[in-house]
Amino acid sequence: MSAEAVARIRLEVVPSADLLTQLPAAFDTTGSVSVTCLPHHGPARTVEASVSLARLGYHTVPHLAARSITGKAELHSLLLQLQQAGVSELFLVAGDRRTPAGPYAWSGELLEAVNAYSPDFSIGIAGYPEGHPQLSQKQLSSSLGVKAPLASSMVTQMCFSAEAISRYLRTIRKAGIELPVWVGVPGPVSIRKLVSLGARLGVGRSLKLARGTGMAGALWRRDDFLSYDSGRLIREVHQELAGDPLFAGFHVYTFNDLGRLPGLLDDLRALQPTTTLASGNTSIPLFPAKI
Numbered sequence: 001m002s003a004e005a006v007a008r009i010r011l012e013v014v015p016s017a018d019l020l021t022q023l024p025a026a027f028d029t030t031g032s033v034s035v036t037c038l039p040h041h042g043p044a045r046t047v048e049a050s051v052s053l054a055r056l057g058y059h060t061v062p063h064l065a066a067r068s069i070t071g072k073a074e075l076h077s078l079l080l081q082l083q084q085a086g087v088s089e090l091f092l093v094a095g096d097r098r099t100p101a102g103p104y105a106w107s108g109e110l111l112e113a114v115n116a117y118s119p120d121f122s123i124g125i126a127g128y129p130e131g132h133p134q135l136s137q138k139q140l141s142s143s144l145g146v147k148a149p150l151a152s153s154m155v156t157q158m159c160f161s162a163e164a165i166s167r168y169l170r171t172i173r174k175a176g177i178e179l180p181v182w183v184g185v186p187g188p189v190s191i192r193k194l195v196s197l198g199a200r201l202g203v204g205r206s207l208k209l210a211r212g213t214g215m216a217g218a219l220w221r222r223d224d225f226l227s228y229d230s231g232r233l234i235r236e237v238h239q240e241l242a243g244d245p246l247f248a249g250f251h252v253y254t255f256n257d258l259g260r261l262p263g264l265l266d267d268l269r270a271l272q273p274t275t276t277l278a279s280g281n282t283s284i285p286l287f288p289a290k291i
């Protein structure tokens with residue numbers, strides 16, 4: 001039997017008004033997409049967009065932000081809508097809402113509530129290669145220890161350093177966390193957007209470091225905007241992790257900047273296929289197996 005290739009890609013998108021018309025032009029509907037749940041949007045918007053994307057054919061992974069959900073009744077209604085659309089995978093995160101809207105103050109509580117509703121959802125949780133500006137390493141590792149047994153994958157926070165990503169993966173493996181990991185990388189996005197959102201999302205430190213260590217080589221000018229090109233980061237991560245059975249693939253933070261996506265997808269196709277398959281991944285392989 002031939003080995004199956006695993007360099008996979010998942011695009012993270014924001015549920016904007018024009019997403020459903022814009023995305024299929026840039027990314028085939030057989031692909032895999034992850035839909036954010038931002039505090040000012042709320043979970044209903046995420047679920048509505050996810051249901052529509054799933055109906056278009058995408059393997060769709062909605063984010064549910066614990067701190068944005070008002071209670072069990074809302075949670076069950078959201079989960080039912082997702083089940084009816086065939087959505088079986090979720091990404092659970094605390095969410096950036098300052099005060100919780102209901103009983104779920106962090107993602108561990110939401111994970112238990114989702115699992116009690118149905119054990120059939122596969123659940124992704126967040127990982128932080130460069131830590132988190134508001135949370136200590138101790139907080140991060142203890143919450144990870146609680147969540148990991150109920151989760152089926154991890155997605156890493158946006159990070160610009162292949163070295164930091166590898167180091168983080170070694171650390172969590174040593175701690176006994178054996179989840180398949182989607183490595184989060186920025187998509188081709190304008191520097192202005194990256195810098196303004198990056199600082200707000202808590203990846204300012206990573207951005208600063210990246211600027212000092214080679215981000216300059218990843219910048220290029222498009223339509224008079226400076227843009228970031230993650231091609232090199234992707235190649236470095238792939239070189240390091242290809243063949244690791246727990247490397248699920250690349251989770252690309254697109255910020256809905258879809259114009260240059262075809263270039264990024266070409267870069268990804270140019271990578272050498274790897275030879276192992278992480279279990280439990282349901283997205284479409286980017287590089288079909290060679291028979």
Ligand SMILES: NC(=O)C1=CN([C@@H]2O[C@H](COP(=O)(O)OP(=O)(O)OC[C@H]3O[C@@H](n4cnc5c(N)ncnc54)[C@H](O)[C@@H]3O)[C@@H](O)[C@H]2O)C=CC1
Pocket residue numbers: 092093094095096097098105106107108126127132135139140143144156157158
């Ligand atoms: N990595 C990503 O892609 C995303 C990260 N985030 C943000 O990262 C942070 C952590 O999320 P998770 O990894 O799911 O953490 P978590 O739910 O596993 O919580 C980890 C620890 O931090 C505490 N905590 C989490 N959010 C908090 C908040 N807003 N205020 C005070 N304490 C908080 C929890 O009580 C817990 O002790 C949140 O602020 C989250 O919104 C949000 C969306 C996506």
Ligand SMILES: Nc1nc(=O)c2c([nH]1)NC[C@@H]1CN(c3ccc(C(=O)N[C@@H](CCC(=O)O)C(=O)O)cc3)CN21
Pocket residue numbers: 014015016036037038096157158197200201202253255256
């Ligand atoms: N702390 C944190 N919170 C997050 O929500 C988050 C992360 N980190 N890390 C990675 C991704 C990236 N996320 C985001 C966050 C904001 C936009 C964004 O485009 N925000 C626009 C508004 C979009 C709209 O309202 O339609 C903005 O200008 O804020 C995109 C992706 C979500 N994720």
